[in-house]
Amino acid sequence: MLLVRPIRATDLDALVMLAGEASFGLTSLPPDRNLLAERIEKSLRSFAFPARKPGSEMYLFVLEDAAAEFSERKIRGSAAVYAKLGGYEPFYAYDIQTEELHSADLNIHTSVSALTPLIEHDGPSAIGSLFLSPHFRRRSTGRFLSLCRFLFMGLFPEYFEDKVIAEMRGIVDSNGESPLWNAIGRHFFHVDYPRADYLSAVNKAFINDLMPRHPIYMELLPDSARAVIGRVHPNTAPALRILEQEGFQKTGLVDI
Known part of the structure; x- marks a missing residue:
């Protein structure tokens, strides 16, 4: 039972x-x-x-x-x-924000997306x-x-x-390699993903100390990183389906 x-x-x-x-x-x-x-x-x-x-x-x-x-x-x-x-220990994430751009001279209309750092206290x-x-x-x-x-x-x-x-677990392989972390996080925090994951479980203060302060354009990221944004770990897919069946909807937030 x-x-x-x-x-x-x-x-x-x-x-x-x-x-x-x-x-x-x-x-x-x-x-x-x-x-x-x-x-x-x-x-x-x-x-x-x-x-x-x-x-x-x-x-x-x-x-x-x-x-x-x-x-x-x-x-x-x-x-x-x-x-x-939030509160004493804020919630940290990237907020995906999209901007429409247009050039009349070149007759080009395009959109660009940026990962904007978010600190939520409430x-x-x-x-x-x-x-x-x-x-x-x-x-x-x-x-x-x-x-x-x-x-x-x-x-x-x-x-x-x-x-x-x-919060849904993102793409991480069996060796602890995260394409998104390798493209962004390790350049700011100077540790590999497993170490950062452990540190965030202990105390998230280091995130506030070292996180990017300005938006990061997704178009400048390598293909491997862009491909995993918004995707969940294969083992997490069943949990995602359960939540979607209960009315949950995806947001534009990505874990730092």
């Missing part, structure tokens, strides 16, 4: 094992015992002390396999709801941390795990903003 419930303090070993099954790019589920312990503690506080209005609360749920023989194998999936993005609620052990990706289990978050939000709407977004 499978059931979804709030995470418990005793789930740490199982959550560490689950995180070890994830590949690069799942920032909110780092394979780091100390960071995961902090996330569990934050979730426990959020459930124990409900806020009067959306703040920094994070509600972490897990999928439990009640038939598992060993306790560290009981947790087979995770999903979280973040009450509000953001929406967000869902994330959706991960399912590969052996359990069957019979709509992922859909069950994902939609349970909306049931919780429907029961306690006062905990959340009216707008909800979902």
Whole structure:
């Protein structure tokens, strides 16, 4: 039997094992015992002390396999709801903005798009941390795990903003190479993508310190980088379909 419930303090070993099954790019589920312990503690506080209005609360749920023989194998999936993005730790992204250009002399009409840095201090609620052990990706289990978050939000709407977004994992290969990061991020942050992904899970302050300050024209990026903008990781495609079926629509935001 499978059931979804709030995470418990005793789930740490199982959550560490689950995180070890994830590949690069799942920032909110780092394979780091100390960071995961902090996330569990934050979730426990959020459930124990409900806020009067959306703040920094994070509600972490897990999928439990009640038939598992060993306790560290009981947790087979995770999903979280973040009450509000921004505040003490802002939300960082690129906003794709398109401009129409026209030359009457040359009779040319074209459009150019730019990745404009965005820092959001008063953001929406967000869902994330959706991960399912590969052996359990069957019979709509992922859909069950994902939609349970909306049931919780429907029961306690006062905990959340009216707008909800979902950050989807982008294109990263098995070696941790990201074409978009290689084209932009590494020139500003001077670390590879796996290292940047880990650092952002610890503390996002370095993003504000080193991120680009001006728009970056997409036409100047290599083809490999432009080709992955707006695309999700193959393992994330099922999660994207679930959200689109629930009414979510793609935005022009791209993770830094």
